[in-house]
Amino acid sequence: MSAPQSTRPVRTLPIAPALPTVRAACHGPVGEGAGADAPIIALAGAPNVGKSTLFNALTGLRATTGNWPGTTVDVGRGAWRFKPDGKVCACTECSGDCAVNRTSEFTLIDLPGAYSLDPLSRDEELTRTLLVDAPVAERPDAVVVVADAAHLARSLYLVAQLRETTHRVVVALTMNDVARKADIEVDSYALAEALGCPVVVLDPRRRQGLDNLARVVREALARPTPAPRLTGTPALDDLSRDDERFAWVESAVSAGTTGSGAERVSTSDRIDRVATHPVAGPLLFLAVMWLVFQVTTTVAAPLQDWLDGFFSGPVSDAASAVLGAIGLGGTWVEGLIVDGLVAGVGMLLTFVPLMALMFVLLALLEDSGYMARAAVVTDRLMRTIGLPGKAFLPLVVGFGCNVPAIAATRILGDARQRVLVSLLVPFTSCTARLTVYVMLGTIFFERAAGTAVFVMYLASIFAVVGVGLVLRRTLWRTMGAEPLVIDLPPYQAPTARLTAAVSWTRLQGFLRTASGIIVVTVCAVWLLQAIPTKPGYGFGDVPVRDSAYGVAAQTIAPVFAPAGFAQWQTASALVVGFVAKEAVISSWAQTYAVEEPEEGAEDLGDFGDQVAAAFESSSGGHPLPAVWAFLWFLMAYTPCVATLAAQRREVGLKWAVFGVAIGLVVAWVGAVAIFQVGRLFW
Amino acid sequence: MTPTTLDRAPLGAPLLLTATHPDANVARRLASLGLRRGVRVSLVQKLAGGGRILSVNGGRIAVDAGVLAHLMVEDVA
Numbered sequence: 001m002s003a004p005q006s007t008r009p010v011r012t013l014p015i016a017p018a019l020p021t022v023r024a025a026c027h028g029p030v031g032e033g034a035g036a037d038a039p040i041i042a043l044a045g046a047p048n049v050g051k052s053t054l055f056n057a058l059t060g061l062r063a064t065t066g067n068w069p070g071t072t073v074d075v076g077r078g079a080w081r082f083k084p085d086g087k088v089c090a091c092t093e094c095s096g097d098c099a100v101n102r103t104s105e106f107t108l109i110d111l112p113g114a115y116s117l118d119p120l121s122r123d124e125e126l127t128r129t130l131l132v133d134a135p136v137a138e139r140p141d142a143v144v145v146v147a148d149a150a151h152l153a154r155s156l157y158l159v160a161q162l163r164e165t166t167h168r169v170v171v172a173l174t175m176n177d178v179a180r181k182a183d184i185e186v187d188s189y190a191l192a193e194a195l196g197c198p199v200v201v202l203d204p205r206r207r208q209g210l211d212n213l214a215r216v217v218r219e220a221l222a223r224p225t226p227a228p229r230l231t232g233t234p235a236l237d238d239l240s241r242d243d244e245r246f247a248w249v250e251s252a253v254s255a256g257t258t259g260s261g262a263e264r265v266s267t268s269d270r271i272d273r274v275a276t277h278p279v280a281g282p283l284l285f286l287a288v289m290w291l292v293f294q295v296t297t298t299v300a301a302p303l304q305d306w307l308d309g310f311f312s313g314p315v316s317d318a319a320s321a322v323l324g325a326i327g328l329g330g331t332w333v334e335g336l337i338v339d340g341l342v343a344g345v346g347m348l349l350t351f352v353p354l355m356a357l358m359f360v361l362l363a364l365l366e367d368s369g370y371m372a373r374a375a376v377v378t379d380r381l382m383r384t385i386g387l388p389g390k391a392f393l394p395l396v397v398g399f400g401c402n403v404p405a406i407a408a409t410r411i412l413g414d415a416r417q418r419v420l421v422s423l424l425v426p427f428t429s430c431t432a433r434l435t436v437y438v439m440l441g442t443i444f445f446e447r448a449a450g451t452a453v454f455v456m457y458l459a460s461i462f463a464v465v466g467v468g469l470v471l472r473r474t475l476w477r478t479m480g481a482e483p484l485v486i487d488l489p490p491y492q493a494p495t496a497r498l499t500a501a502v503s504w505t506r507l508q509g510f511l512r513t514a515s516g517i518i519v520v521t522v523c524a525v526w527l528l529q530a531i532p533t534k535p536g537y538g539f540g541d542v543p544v545r546d547s548a549y550g551v552a553a554q555t556i557a558p559v560f561a562p563a564g565f566a567q568w569q570t571a572s573a574l575v576v577g578f579v580a581k582e583a584v585i586s587s588w589a590q591t592y593a594v595e596e597p598e599e600g601a602e603d604l605g606d607f608g609d610q611v612a613a614a615f616e617s618s619s620g621g622h623p624l625p626a627v628w629a630f631l632w633f634l635m636a637y638t639p640c641v642a643t644l645a646a647q648r649r650e651v652g653l654k655w656a657v658f659g660v661a662i663g664l665v666v667a668w669v670g671a672v673a674i675f676q677v678g679r680l681f682w
Numbered sequence: 683m684t685p686t687t688l689d690r691a692p693l694g695a696p697l698l699l700t701a702t703h704p705d706a707n708v709a710r711r712l713a714s715l716g717l718r719r720g721v722r723v724s725l726v727q728k729l730a731g732g733g734r735i736l737s738v739n740g741g742r743i744a745v746d747a748g749v750l751a752h753l754m755v756e757d758v759a
Contacts, residue, residue, distance in 0.1 A: 046714070115714030151741040154716045182740055246718065268742070269726060276744070278730040376744045380731045484733060484746035485711050 039221055041080065041106045044127060044162075045146035046155050047113030048489050050174040052076070054146055054204035055110040056501065058213075076110035082214035103218060109140060115154065117161045131167065142168040142220050144213070149179035149186050149201075150490070152253050159195055160245040163229040168220045169197040172213055176201055178490055182266065183259040191256025196229055199256075205495055268490040272373065281377040288370070289396045292361045303353035311346025332530060332540035340526035351403065351642070352507070358397060358404040359503035366502070367494035372486060379484050385468030386479055388412070391421045395464060398428030399457075402639045406646035407506055416479050422651045423659045424468050426639045427666075429460035432581035436634055439585055443608045444615075444627045456631055463636055467666060525579055528552065544572070563633065563671035564619035564626030564679070570611075574633065580640040625678025629671035636667035689732060689750035691757075693725045701754035708749060715743050722758065 045051045059078030084104050111127045119125035131139060143162055147155035162169050171192070179186060192199040198216045202209025231244055274280050316338050323334045365371050371390065379389030391412060398405035405425045409418045429437075437456050441449030472479070528549035532542035544550045545568075553572035560566045560574075573588035592610045612623065619626035638644060638660050647656035691697055702719050703709040712718065716738045727735040732747030 116710070118710060151716070151739065153739050154714060154741065157714060184740070242713065242718075246713070272727055272735060272742070276727055276729055276735060278728060281730070372744075376729060376733070379733075379746070483708055483749045484744060485708070485715065485749060486744045487715055488735065488742040488744055490742075 038079070038105045038107045039103065039141040040109060041217060042109045042111055042131060042140035042143045043146060044111045044131065044143055044158060045113065045172075046115045046148065046158065048487060049113075049146045049148040049155055050204050051113060051146040052110060053498065054144075054172060054174065054202070055108060057204040057207050057210060059108055078108050078110070080106040080108040080214070082211065084218070085211070085215060103221070106214075106217065114158065116157050131162070132165070136166070139167070142170060142217055144170045144172050144217065146172045146174055148175045149173045150175045150182055150184060152179075152184075152186070152191075152257060153249055156195070156249040156252060157245060159197070160229075160248050163196060163226075164231060165228055166225040168223070168225060169195075170213070170217055170220055171195060171197060171199045173199055173201045174204060176203065178492070185258045187256050187258070191252060194252035194255040196226070205498065266490065268369070268488070271491055272488070275370070275373045276376050281373070285374050285377045288365070288374070289393075292358070292365075292397070292400075295357060295361060300354035300357050304350045307350040307353070308346070311342060311349065315346065316342050335530055335540045336523065336526060340523040343526075351401070352511070354401055355404050356503060356507050358400065359407075359506045360499060362393075362397070362404075362408060363499040363502040363506075364494045367492070367498055369489045369491045372488050375486060376484070376488070385424075385465060386472040386476060387417055387421065387468070388482055388484070391417060394421050394425055395428055398425040398430065399460075400431060402426055402428065402430050402643040403646045404506075406643060406650050409650055414482075416476065419651045419655050420468070420471060420476055420479075422647050422655065423471065423662060424464050426643055426659060426663055427460060427463040427467060427636060429457055429635050430581065430639055432640070433635060436577075436581065436584050437631060440611070440627055440631060443612055444624065452631075456635055459632060460635055463666065463670075467662065525549065525576065549575075559668075560633075560671075561618075562676065563629040563668070564622060564675040565615060565630045565633075565671075567614040567618045570614055570618065570630065574637070577634060578638050578641070580642070581634070582640075584634075619675070619679070622675070622679035622682055624682045625675045628678060629675035632674050633667040633671040636670060637663045685754050685756050687751050688723075688725070688734070688736075688745075688753040688755050689747050691725055691755055693728065693734075695724060696758050697723050697725075697755040698758045699723055699753060700756055701752075703749060703752045705752075708752075712745075712749075712753075716741060717743060717745075717753075723755065 043051055043055050055076055055078065058080045081104060084101060109130070111130060112124065114124040114127040116124075117128045117132055119128050131143065145155070145159050145162065147159070156171075159169060159171060173186060173188060173191075176186065186201070188199040188201050198220060200209060200213045200216050202213055204210070229248075231241070275284055319338050319342050320329065320334060323329050323331075323337065328334055365374070371393070374393060375388060375390035377389065378392035382389050382391050391409075394405045394408035394412075397408050402425050405428065406422055409421045409425070412418045412421060433456075434453065437453045438449065441452040445452045529544055529547045530540040530542070531548040532539065532546060533548055533551045534542075534546045537543075537546060545554075550568065550572065553575055554568040556575065557566045557568040557571040560571055565571075569588065569592060573584050576587040577584045588611075589607050592607055615623040615626045615630070644656050644660065647659055685700060688697070688699075699717065699719055699721050702717070703712060709718075717723065717736065721738060724737045725734045726737050726742060729735065729744060729746075732750070733745060734747075734750060736743045736745060
C-alpha cells in the first residue's frame with residue numbers, strides 16, 4: 001500500500017536506501033494512516049500481549065488478532081483519532097493553542113510481535129529495521145510498548161533495549177485482569193519510575209484506558225527526546241549486556257509489582273492437564289477438529305442449498321424476466337447474464353455461510369488460547385514434514401473447504417511455512433470432491449462405494465505427506481527444524497466483538513478476492529460453451545460437443561490416454577472441475593445431454609451407463625484402474641479457482657501458479673501410474 | 683539433588699536453571715520467555731515425545747525434549 005506523503009524535507013538514506021521505514025515504505029495490508037503531519041506512533045511488544053487488539057481499538061481497523069503468538073505477520077497502519085484534552089505542551093508563551101496541543105490524530109503503526117530488538121525471525125527483523133536500523137529522522141515519533149501485566153518480565157526486555165535509544169517510550173499495560181487473578185498487583189507509578197517512562201494501565205479488549213493513553217502519548221511528544229538510560233560500562237560483551245538488561249528488568253518488576261502467581265495451579269493448568277496430555281490431548285484435538293468440520297458442513301449445508309436454490313430459482317427467473325421484458329430474452333445476453341454472471345456470483349455466495357462459520361470457529365479457538373495447545377499436541381506429527389504443529393490446523397480445515405484453509409495458513413508466523421502449507425492444502429480432499437467420489441463409487445463399486453470414498457481420503461492424506469516430504473527435501477531443504485519453544489497464554493473467554501470483527505474481516509477478504517476471479521472464470525467457461533466451431537449454429541445456441549469448449553476438451557483429452565480416461569466428456573468434466581468441483585457432475589451430465597443425477601441416488605440411469613461405457617472404452621477394457629486413476633487426478637489437481645484466488649492473496653501469484661503446476665504433475669503422474677500398474681491386475 | 687538436565691527432573695519440584703541452551707538463538711528465545719540462567723522453574727505437565735510444560739515467573743512455556751536435554755537444573759527445595 002502507499003504510505004501517506006510526508007511534507008517533511010526529503011532526506012537521503014546514505015546507509016541503506018532500500019530499508020523500509022515507518023514514514024516511507026510500510027507495506028501493511030490494513031489501512032492508511034492519519035494526515036501527513038500527524039505524529040507517527042509505533043505499537044511494539046512481545047507476541048501475544050494484545051498489541052493488535054489495541055491497534056484495532058485505537059484505529060477502528062481490523063488487524064488479525066488472536067490469543068496466541070505470531071498473529072501479526074505484517075505491518076499495519078491506521079489513523080488513531082482522539083479528542084485533545086487540555087494543554088500538554090511545556091510552552092510558557094502559548095495558552096494551549098500551539099500545534100502540539102491541537103494534535104488530534106496520530107498515524108499508528110502495528111509492528112509484528114518481538115520480544116527484543118535482536119531478531120530471530122523475519123517479523124522481528126522488520127520490527128528492528130523500523131525502530132533501530134532506519135535513520136533517526138525516519139523513525140517513529142514515539143513507541144508504545146504493549147506489556148503483559150501478568151508476565152511483566154518477559155515484556156520489558158524490549159523496553160530495556162528501547163530505553164537505550166532516544167525513542168520516546170510509553171508502556172501500555174494490558175492483561176491486568178489476568179494479573180489480578182494470579183495475585184499480581186502492579187503499581188503503575190512505581191513501575192514508571194523504575195522504567196523511566198510513562199506507564200498506562202488499559203484493557204483494549206473492553207476499550208478501557210484508551211483516552212488516557214492518547215493523553216500520555218501527547219505529553220510524551222511534547223517533551224524533548226529522552227536521554228538513553230545508563231547501562232554502566234560501555235564496552236559490555238553480548239552476554240554481560242544481556243545480564244545487565246535482565247537485571248534492570250528484574251529491578252523494575254520488583255519495584256512495580258507485588259505478589260506472584262508463579263506457584264499457583266491455575267484454571268489454565270487444570271485444563272492443560274487434559275488439553276496437552278500425551279494421550280487425551282491428541283484425542284481432544286481430533287474431537288475439536290471434528291466438531292469444527294461437522295459444524296461447518298452440517299450447519300452450513302442447508303443454508304448453502306437454500307442459497308443455491310435462491311440463485312438458480314427466483315434470482316435467475318427474475319433476471320430472465322427483466323431481460324425478456326426489454327427484448328433480450330433468449331439471446332446470448334440472457335445466457336451471459338443468467339448462466340454466467342448470476343450463476344457465478346450465486347455459486348460464490350453459496351460459500352458465504354460455510355466460510356463465515358469456519359472463520360467464527362477459528363476466531364473462537366484463536367481468542368480462547370486453545371490454538372497454542374493444538375500446536376503443541378500436533379507438533380511431533382507435523383515435524384515429519386518440517387512444519388510446526390500449528391500447521392495441522394489449516395490442513396484439517398482443508399478437508400471441509402480449501403479456501404478458508406488457505407486463509408488459515410496465516411496462523412503460521414514464518415512466511416516459508418505459510419507458502420509450504422498453502423501448497424499442501426489443495427491436496428486435502430474438500431467436500432466438493434466428495435460428491436464426485438460418491439457418484440463414481442456408486443456407478444463402479446456399488447455396495448463398496450463407501451470404502452472407495454474412504455480410500456480417497458487416505459489417498460488425500462498420503463498426497464499431503466508425500467508432497468510435503470518431497471518439497472521439504474528439495475525447495476524447502478534449507479528451512480531449519482524449529483525446536484518447540486512456545487508460550488502458552490492463559491485461557492480466556494472469547495469476546496463477541498473480537499470474534500465478529502476478526503471473522504468479518506476474513507470474510508470480506510475472501511469475497512473481495514474470490515468474487516472477481518470466479519465471475520471472470522465462470523463467464524469464460526460460459527463464453528467457450530456459447531461459441532460454435534461449426535457452421536449452422538448460432539452464438540449461444542450450439543451443442544457442447546461443437547462449441548469451443550467441446551473442441552478444447554477434445555484437444556485436451558488425449559493427454560489422459562496413458563491414464564485410461566481420454567474420452568472428451570471425461571476431460572471436459574476435469575476442465576470444469578478446475579473452476580469448481582461443485583460443477584463437475586452437472587457439466588459432465590450436460591455433455592451427455594441427460595439430466596443431472598440426484599445426489600446419492602442408487603439408480604444413475606443413462607448417465608451412469610454412459611460414464612461406465614466411456615471408462616470401458618477409453619481404458620481398453622480396464623475400467624476400474626481407469627476410474628481409480630481418474631479419482632486420483634480429481635483429488636490431486638487444482639481444487640477450484642477460489643482456492644487459486646486465496647493462494648494468490650496469501651502467498652502471491654508466483655506460488656499460486658507453482659501450486660497449479662505441482663497439482664497437475666502429481667495428479668497426472670499418479671493417475672498414469674495407477675492405471676498402468678492397475679491394468680496388469682484388473 | 684545433584685545437577686541434572688531438565689528432561690530428567692521430576693514434575694512439581696522447584697528447580698534452579700544453572701545452564702541454558704548452547705545454541706545462541708535458542709538460548710535467546712528461551713531468555714525472551716524468561717528462561718535463563720539463574721531463574722527458578724518447575725515442570726507442570728508432561729507432553730508427548732518427552733516435552734514438558736514449564737512454569738517460569740508465573741508463565742507457562744511448552745518445550746520439547748531436545749531442548750530440555752540441554753538445560754541444566756538443580757533442586758532448590
